[in-house]
Amino acid sequence: MDLLLDVLDQQLIDKHGRKSGKVDGIAIELREGKPPRVAYLDMGTDVLARRLSPRLERWLQRWRARIGREVVPFQVPWSKVKKVHLTVDADIDAVKEPGYHIERWLAEHVIGPIPGSQISHEDKQR
Amino acid sequence: MKNVLKVALGVLTGIGGFLDVGAIATSAEAGAVFGPRLLWVVAFGTLCIIFLVEMAGRLAAVSKHTLADALRERFGWKYFVIPFSCEVVVDLLVLAAEIGGVCLALQFVTGISYRWFAIPVALLLWLLIWLGSFAFVEDATSILGLVTLAFVVGAIKMRPDWHSVAAGFVPSAPAHDGPHYWYIALSIIGAIISPYLIYFYSSGAVEDGWSVKELRVNRVVATIGMGFGSVVAMGVMICAATTLLPAGIGMDDYAQAPLMLSRALGMWGFYLFAAALGVACFGACIEITLELAYLNAQTFGWNWGENVAPKKNARFAAIYTGAVLVAACITIVAGDPLKLTLFTMALTVTVLPLLLLPMIMLMNDRKFLGKHRNGWISNTMGVVIVVTVIVLAIFAIPLQILGG
Numbered sequence: 276m277d278l279l280l281d282v283l284d285q286q287l288i289d290k291h292g293r294k295s296g297k298v299d300g301i302a303i304e305l306r307e308g309k310p311p312r313v314a315y316l317d318m319g320t321d322v323l324a325r326r327l328s329p330r331l332e333r334w335l336q337r338w339r340a341r342i343g344r345e346v347v348p349f350q351v352p353w354s355k356v357k358k359v360h361l362t363v364d365a366d367i368d369a370v371k372e373p374g375y376h377i378e379r380w381l382a383e384h385v386i387g388p389i390p391g392s393q394i395s396h397e398d399k400q401r
Numbered sequence: 402m403k404n405v406l407k408v409a410l411g412v413l414t415g416i417g418g419f420l421d422v423g424a425i426a427t428s429a430e431a432g433a434v435f436g437p438r439l440l441w442v443v444a445f446g447t448l449c450i451i452f453l454v455e456m457a458g459r460l461a462a463v464s465k466h467t468l469a470d471a472l473r474e475r476f477g478w479k480y481f482v483i484p485f486s487c488e489v490v491v492d493l494l495v496l497a498a499e500i501g502g503v504c505l506a507l508q509f510v511t512g513i514s515y516r517w518f519a520i521p522v523a524l525l526l527w528l529l530i531w532l533g534s535f536a537f538v539e540d541a542t543s544i545l546g547l548v549t550l551a552f553v554v555g556a557i558k559m560r561p562d563w564h565s566v567a568a569g570f571v572p573s574a575p576a577h578d579g580p581h582y583w584y585i586a587l588s589i590i591g592a593i594i595s596p597y598l599i600y601f602y603s604s605g606a607v608e609d610g611w612s613v614k615e616l617r618v619n620r621v622v623a624t625i626g627m628g629f630g631s632v633v634a635m636g637v638m639i640c641a642a643t644t645l646l647p648a649g650i651g652m653d654d655y656a657q658a659p660l661m662l663s664r665a666l667g668m669w670g671f672y673l674f675a676a677a678l679g680v681a682c683f684g685a686c687i688e689i690t691l692e693l694a695y696l697n698a699q700t701f702g703w704n705w706g707e708n709v710a711p712k713k714n715a716r717f718a719a720i721y722t723g724a725v726l727v728a729a730c731i732t733i734v735a736g737d738p739l740k741l742t743l744f745t746m747a748l749t750v751t752v753l754p755l756l757l758l759p760m761i762m763l764m765n766d767r768k769f770l771g772k773h774r775n776g777w778i779s780n781t782m783g784v785v786i787v788v789t790v791i792v793l794a795i796f797a798i799p800l801q802i803l804g805g
Binding site for chain 2: 285286326377378382393396
């Protein structure tokens, strides 16, 4: 397996088969006298911003601090990763992870209250 | 039998997806100013989009990845963020232009200024996506899209000079008005090679659960579907060439545009023109709106799907809801829908290489496509497409200033 080719920027799937974000970053742990190992998958807009430029990340964090939002990092321990093939499948429940708060907030306050938001057509696959 | 049905639906989708405000406006403008001389550009653009759509469908069927998924994965966030952001901006503008097209059709029929229709049209658009299933949305736009065949009927009934029509398929440089000629040629390419169509098609293939078994269907659908759409666009150009050009009416005076069909079909022609314009643009609106939501969801890895209840993929639903609102506001503020259309087509061309070059590279990637990688025909065409769009992208801005 090649971390950069097969894991980074891959679709993360949780244990319920839910698409739970992309693998935005990979954290490697350097250990004295031993080979480095993958610690966790690092997810979220901060990581994306950092990959473009560290300055963008600082700017994003300052802006967040100003509106008073605390950021809980969304990290998936490597030990939870079950399968890497086409997608990265991890033994987590995305709904309980910090990355889910925007989705939950939108579902409860914006999308949910609109009539018809519960109508599903999932049985109508052609 | 099931495959026949799939092909039929795909072909209809092709007509619906291919023909939008851009294709109608650029073809009509070309016909009104240069007669059928730019037909070769439509033919060339069609050949390109057939290959590109086939590739997007093949990628989805073989790798189960949509184009956006695969591009981010293969080229990384740091690269993909560029075509992604460009695409979002261009799509919002194109959506605004398409909404403008629907509103213009309503203006023709009612006489009330198009601006008043932007919000109602946006609401109807949103409602269909909010409540409908993917199959419903796809089939409804496809079947309604058949009304655009009126342009083919109109073109034939106008008894064009078939010799000059045939001559239009031979690439030629104009004797006069060079910059304007090339500007329209470039806009036609921008209108036909729509990135939204490519992204939408690949997402649709995944929504419909395509697998390797669908590869043949994919090839037929891409060819016949896009080919049919192209014939309609050519019909538009010939209609304009036989009605607007002799009357000396340019497209700047778009209030005269219904003449394109009313000359051949009388009062029915007038209403058919409005209906064809409205339906084609509305179909495109649905595709672009959904595509914006797909693109964002696939880039950031959210749950997505038109069949899932909005509450279950709230971010996906929020994106299309927001996109419709923003685009409707752009329609109202931007003024002249025709100018907006031509401008967005040129803008599309400018950002095309950012998508198409990596896409062709991706189509040669063993990891994604295995033995279904591009063969030499697709790769030759791929090189032709990429070189063409790079040249066009370089000239897009200068030509817009000189000829737009």
